[in-house]
Amino acid sequence: MAAQGVSHAAEAAAHGAFDLLPIVVLLAAAVVAVPAFRRAGLGSVLGYLAAGLAIGPYGLGFFHDAQSIIHVAELGVVLFLFVIGLEMQPSRLWAMRGEIFGLGLLQVTLAIAALITVGLALGYPTAASFVAGTGFVLTSTAIVMQVLQERGAMGLPKGRRIVAILLLEDMAIVPLLALVAFLAPGGADASAADRLLGVAIGLGAVAVLVLAGRYLLDPMFRLLARFGAREVMTAAALLVVLGAAMLMQAGGLSMAMGAFLAGVLLSESSFRHQLEADVEPFRGLLLGLFFLGVGMALDLAIIAANWVVVAISVPAFMILKMAVIYAVARLLKAPQAEALERMVMMAQGGEFAFVLYASATQVGILTAAWHATLTAIIICSMVLTPLMMILHDRLAPKPAPSLDGVEAAKGLSGRVLLIGFGRVGQIVSQPLLARGYSLSIIETDPQAIRDAGAFGFKVWYGDGSRLDILHAAGAAEASLIIAAADDAEAVTRIVALARHAFPAVPVLARAADREHALALVAAGAAYQIRETFESAMALGREALLRLGDAPEAAEEVMRSIRHRDAERFALETAGGIDAGRSLIHGNAGRAEAD
Known part of the structure; x- marks a missing residue:
């Protein structure tokens, strides 16, 4: 077959036609x-x-x-x-x-x-x-x-x-x-x-x-x-x-x-x-x-x-x-x-x-x-x-991060334990610090710790998915634990571990997406928030206003969307995933009809 294809290409070229077969x-x-x-x-x-x-x-x-x-x-x-x-x-x-x-x-x-x-x-x-x-x-x-x-x-x-x-x-x-x-x-x-x-x-x-x-x-x-x-x-x-x-x-x-x-x-x-x-x-x-x-x-x-x-x-x-x-x-x-x-x-x-x-x-x-x-x-x-x-890549040992200028978490006693000081953790810390609450902050990235130190933040090195680190970071004495790490799997482990070891301390968690949010609820998080949800809602509201909707109408639409999302999430959390999907498809159909 291949030889026939080549001969056809040669024949096409002989007749002056441009042969696309080699390019294809x-x-x-x-x-x-x-x-x-x-x-x-x-x-x-x-x-x-x-x-x-x-x-x-x-x-x-x-x-x-x-x-x-x-x-x-x-x-x-x-x-x-x-x-x-x-x-x-x-x-x-x-x-x-x-x-x-x-x-x-x-x-x-x-x-x-x-x-x-x-x-x-x-x-x-x-x-x-x-x-x-x-x-x-x-x-x-x-x-x-x-x-x-x-x-x-x-x-x-x-x-x-x-x-x-x-x-x-x-x-x-x-x-x-x-x-x-x-x-x-x-x-x-x-x-x-x-x-x-x-x-x-x-x-x-x-x-x-x-x-x-x-x-x-x-x-x-x-x-x-x-x-x-x-x-x-x-x-x-x-x-x-x-x-x-x-x-x-x-x-x-x-x-x-x-x-x-x-x-x-x-x-x-x-x-x-x-x-x-x-x-x-x-x-x-x-x-x-x-x-x-x-x-x-x-x-x-x-x-x-x-x-x-x-x-x-x-x-x-x-x-x-x-x-x-x-x-x-x-x-x-x-x-x-x-x-x-x-x-x-x-x-x-x-x-x-x-x-x-x-x-x-x-x-x-x-x-x-x-x-x-x-x-x-x-x-x-x-x-x-x-x-x-x-x-x-598979066999070479992974280089250990340099811990120069980084202190391990030990004997911390902040009222709030914040785990993860990336783009979410940094924003979460601001209202807490503004109200005068004491924070114990731990992070696994040594460079992020050094960068935070350059801006006046005291961050300790520690992996919050380990029980000994949670004890050293004062989780047992804290009033609140916030899991804001970048790694979604690590956040789920932190929530499950803290819920089991410190049942009296509520855990607030950052969710990567909807499935992760459901996993966090199942693991025992007192509160979870999808990291893009609120910003996307604010962006949608602003889009309505820019298109000429009245502020009251825009707020009503956003309340309706929040309510539907909460209903779906409640159904999925309770195990009624199929019912939640039906509700999603029903809303989608209604949106198309509108």
Whole structure:
């Protein structure tokens, strides 16, 4: 069937018709696989890879030239680095110079030295071993950036250090390609003038881009903005990204590096947010297409024919690389948790390895068979990375929060025990304090405790769902307990525990939603309030007034809604859930009739 679909596509193309089948297949594969994998907790990257494998030559056979798709989809990586560049002001990038040329250079150098040994141990020539190991050192920018973004770690210090290493690796592709040409048979005889000319062209391309970014780009966008054509602004954004990438490529540099530099040069522009919004949809689609292409390129025939080499090389490369990354991280004083996460996240080879291996094959360092095997090894490592991240997240010990400057609850005697000092607890405390009631406040978030201390609040550390903590916080002597923690399950446990241990002390509780409110009543709460109920009622009343209703009419409507809600809640609390639902549907029908 798949072969027939491809032949029909070719026939349609031959008759001049535009063939939508490949686009539909790609979109359908992404739409089906990615949500399923994310729901299963496997991440979007693995979903794209699996979808690519399913529709590729070794799956349903809709596509036979995965490399052509990868070449087009590499623009996703280019656009991704442009967006990253927009977040990196020149001053911030300058502040990262130590991490880029210190941490990044140290990791790349040591990793190259370690990974060369894999090829040598398998009996390959020195030059081929060097190229093979060096290609694996170049981490997948697409995978790592995607993981960082999904985890919200891009702006954190640990994310910034990973970005610094990736930037150094992107810059390293240029001297590595030059070194490949030098190591080629007869490459050492190449004239020094040719190599110097190549370096000069590269530096000239960078200089042209910097000058254009400094003096031309912002005035150009300002001029285009005056005409107010949104589609022209989008076209201009893509023109800047692709033009910068093409300029860097013409200068012998990385396209991704050109896009990154363009982003940095526009990072202080007043159009930065507009540019990011214009580029983002293309970036997401093309990056997804890149991962689909990588999945298609997984050549199962080559893996089967060279399964011994692949089975040895993939774990050998990944283990050695992880060991170097961990050692460098710890050597430079990174916390153990960060070092472990970094080594798992950056354990794979990357898309720049394809460029390096193709160049080495062209100049005779690698044979076609070696090239295919190394490409399969890189793709296998890319496929394994999301799985390793999942294992890391499940097995790695969770970091204990720092309790510096935080006191544990002990011997408290406030008239009111307030459990939880988040956005609800802070507001609840204000009328009580205004009337002079003494409060004992406990919270489980050390940072929230420190922040409250900066505003003059004394908050103690303690988990209110533990009986010993409730005793230490003075629950037995309190006149009132208020459970206002952010965690709905914790609030339910607090209510049940306090009701059992301190039956004479009423417990007021914050409910997350209606079902939680019912659970709190069942657990013994003296009073519960859904956290959004009163604000939503106030918003609804204001909406009626703004639409022209008289205040008296608006109040009557709100009283009626409160009354119906109370009736339904009473029925559900008493166990008449079906009756409550019938009443809800009856009211809905009446509202529609009105």
